[in-house]
Amino acid sequence: MDDHTCRIAVVDDEPKITKLLKLTLEENFTCVVDVFNDPIIALECFRQVPFHAISLDHRMPKLTGMDLVKLLRASKGPNQKTSILLLTGYLDDAECAHLDLLDQVMFLEKPIDEPRYLRWMKFFIRAVQPSGPAVR
Numbered sequence: 001m002d003d004h005t006c007r008i009a010v011v012d013d014e015p016k017i018t019k020l021l022k023l024t025l026e027e028n029f030t031c032v033v034d035v036f037n038d039p040i041i042a043l044e045c046f047r048q049v050p051f052h053a054i055s056l057d058h059r060m061p062k063l064t065g066m067d068l069v070k071l072l073r074a075s076k077g078p079n080q081k082t083s084i085l086l087l088t089g090y091l092d093d094a095e096c097a098h099l100d101l102l103d104q105v106m107f108l109e110k111p112i113d114e115p116r117y118l119r120w121m122k123f124f125i126r127a128v129q130p131s132g133p134a135v136r
Contacts (some may be wrong), residue, residue, distance in 0.1 A: 005029070005030055005031060005032055006029060006031040006032070006052040006053070006125045007031065007032045007033075007034070007049075007050070007051050007052055008025055008029075008032070008033050008034070008047070008051060008052060008053050008055065008121065009033075009034050009035075009036065009042065009045070009046070009051045009053075009124075010022055010025070010033060010034070010035045010036070010055045011035075011036045011037075011039055011054070011055065011057060011065070011068070012037065012055075012056075012057035012060070012087070013034075013037055013038070013039070013057060013060040013061060013075075013099045014037070014057070015037050016058075017057070017091050018035035018036070018037060019035070021033075021035075021055060021117075022035050024114060024117070024118070024134050025118075025121065028118055028122075029121070029122070029125070031041045031052075031125075034049075034051075038062070038130050039060050039063040039064075039065075039067070039068055040063060041064050042068065043057045043063065043068060043071060044064065046068075046072060046075075046077060046079045047075065047077045047080075047085075048077070048078070049078065050078035050079060050082070050098065051078075051079055052082070052083075052124070052125050052128050053082065053083050053085065053121055053124040053125055053128075054072075054082055054083070054084045054085070055084075055085045055117075055121070056068055056069070056082070056084055056085070056087065057087050057088075058086055058087060058088035058089075059088065059089070063105055065086045065087070065088070066086070069084060069086065069105055071096075072084075073103065081104060082104070083104045083105075083106075083124035083127060083128075084104060084105045084106070085105075085106050085108055085117070085120050085121060085124065085135075086105055086106070086107050086108070087108050087109075087110055087112060088107060088108075088109065088110060089109065089110040089111075104124075106120055108120065
């Protein structure tokens with residue numbers, strides 16, 4: 001990966017979803033996309049590897065997306081302030097009401113609206129790369 005390539009993490013317990021999002025991101029940006037179907041493994045990676053943006057499913061076994069947000073924001077790791085797109089079919093869920101954690105976190109309802117998903121990811125990436133991601 002060169003200095004101009006962005007790195008995005010996609011975390012969802014459904015392999016079909018991570019595969020679809022990875023393909024969508026790679027078709028639209030010059031980026032490396034790391035996918036995780038286990039939030040515990042993702043968390044271990046997040047403690048060591050910096051990402052330009054993170055896409056998280058909210059409802060997952062072991063850890064929810066909001067659990068991951070809390071752990072990342074409380075950490076001193078490389079992704080403490082990384083922008084996060086939290087995908088959920090449960091926007092009214094009380095777990096999503098942690099206003100103190102919402103800095104650099106955007107909620108996007110499922111089913112995923114692909115153009116909207118891509119706009120948010122592009123916005124997040126451009127926030128950390130002044131020249132923005134290469135768009136195909």
